[in-house]
Amino acid sequence: MSRSANLPLLIVVGGTDPIYRGYCLEQAAAAYPIALIDAKPPTWQRHLVVDHEVADTHDSEAVVAAGLALAARHPVAGVVTWDEYTLVPTAELVARLGLPGNSVPAMAASRDKATSRRRFTEHGVPSAKSTRVGTLEGAAVAAERTGFPVVLKPSSHAASIGVIRVDTPHELPAAWEFAAAGADEQGPEGSGVLVEEYLWGPEVSVECVTQGGITQALAVTRKEVAFPPYFEEVGHTVSDDDPLLPAVAPVAARAVRALGVTDGIQHVEMRLTPSGPRIIEVNARIGGDLIGKLVRLATGLDLPRIAADVACGKSPDLTRRTNGTAAIKIVYPPATGSLTVRHLETAAPDRPWLHQVTWLRDVGEHVALPPEGNLDSARVGFFIVTADSPESARDRLDSLSAELSLAVAS
Structure with missing residues (x-):
């Protein structure tokens, strides 16, 4: 391709999963020409990109090499990712190209939860007691010192992989495995x-934007977590106009600042404990x-476009253009087995509030609940609704759930 053209x-x-991240690429591509670095050549997203490089997106050297190849063919305004596992390689590329973005140490600190906890403590950000261990014996000592219940979690994973609550010493060996x-x-x-110390209270996340080290909280996401002792997120x-926003925004901003994050979108998870918000x-x-x-x-705020603008050094548009509630219900099977029935009537004309229904598993496929199942094998689908209040949104999700037919055979 011609650079001058x-x-x-x-x-x-990275971040090119069409189901969960397709909208991000589509919304960014509506504002900017896109070049993609991914492990495979573009397929469904081919019409959204002007160029691409194939590289291991978890490998910093490979990402930097791919980015330099793209920069040799095009002027580059910015670099962005919405993939947790590519944050550090993306920061490496940003630094190499001299573009706006987060530093490698800041992204490494956000990826390694042990480093995050240490920085929260150093900066007085309310969080949880945490000890990094490498053996069951070490976990037993740390759990006794922390006090049950505790939470075990891998230090640098995401999507609740390997995260489990432990209520008693007797449960610890299986939880450790x-x-x-x-x-x-x-x-x-x-x-x-x-x-880690188990934090009591409802779980929320605060969706933030940071530019030049200044953080603004944009929205609160109320979460529904199920399948204890695991932490499967089944609804948001x-x-x-969530009344929690003024209370949680300062805590979220302090947590972002403690990690040295200076730019982009942040998804800050916390629990609303009896002593106040505490960072997860x-x-x-x-x-x-x-x-x-x-x-x-719910708000009219376009997070992928905002992320793209910040990455390109532009001031994002933070104008709220809608006022309401949006909610997602993630559908899990009633048991582990082969899916035999999956039906929801979606053609009703009196449901303009039913924004999206997406199926992830077809009849005949195997589905598995935690702990055997993961995000790929456990989820059957999801539906998204809009409403004028959280209560109305919950009612609509409940009505859809009541009409949903799911069955599995062992």
């Missing part, structure tokens, strides 16, 4: 398993489970 483009690193198995597959930024609700972790990218889509439906 192209406008400055935005490089997107589960967490350690997850830790074997975690990213290179961290190591081992964390033994975003409202434009800071994810330096757009939240998963289509939370960015919920934010846009």
Whole structure:
């Protein structure tokens, strides 16, 4: 391609899952020419990109080489990712190209939860007691010192992989096996398993934008977590006028600042404990489970476009254009087995509030609940609704759930 023929483009690193991240690429591509760095050549997204490079997106050297190849063919305005596991390689590329973005140490700190906890403590950010361990024996000592219940989690994973609550010493050996198995597959930024204080209270996330080190909280996501002792997220609700926002925004901003994060979108998870909001972790990218889509439906704020603007050194448009609630219900099977029935009537004309129904598993496929199942094998599908209030959104999700027919055969 001719370099002179192209406008400055935005490089997107990874994050190309069409179901959960397709909207991110589509919304960014509506504003910028896109070049893609991914492990495979573009397929479904081919019409959205002007150029691409194939590279291992978890390998910093490979990403930098791919980015330099793109920069040799095009002027580059910015680099962005919404993939948790490519945050550090993306920061490496940003530094090499001299573009706006986060530093490698800041992204490494956000990826390694042990480093995050240490920085929260150093900066007085309310969080959880945490100890990194490498053996069951070490976990037992840390758990006794922390006090049950505790949470075990891999230090640098995401999507609740390997995360489990432990209520008693008797449960610890089996829980250790589960967490350690997850830790074997975690990213290179961290190591081992964390033994952490269990935080009591509802879980929320705060969706933030940071530019030049100044953080603004944009929305609160109320979460529904199920399948204890695991932490499967099965639903999210975003409202434009959530009264929690003023209370949680300062805590989220302090957590972002403690990690040295200076730019981009952050998904800051916390629990609303009896002593106040306490940080679970800071994810330096757009939240998963289509939370960015919920934010846009509820507030009009376009998180992928905002992320793209910040990456390109532009001031993002933070004008709220809608006022309401959007919610997603993620459908899990009633049991592990072969899916025999999956039906929901979606053609009703009196449901303009039913924004999206997506199936992830077809009849005849195997589905598995935790702990055997993961995000790929456990989820059957999801539906997204809009409403004028959280209560109305919950009612609509409940009505759809009541009409949903699911069955499995062992």
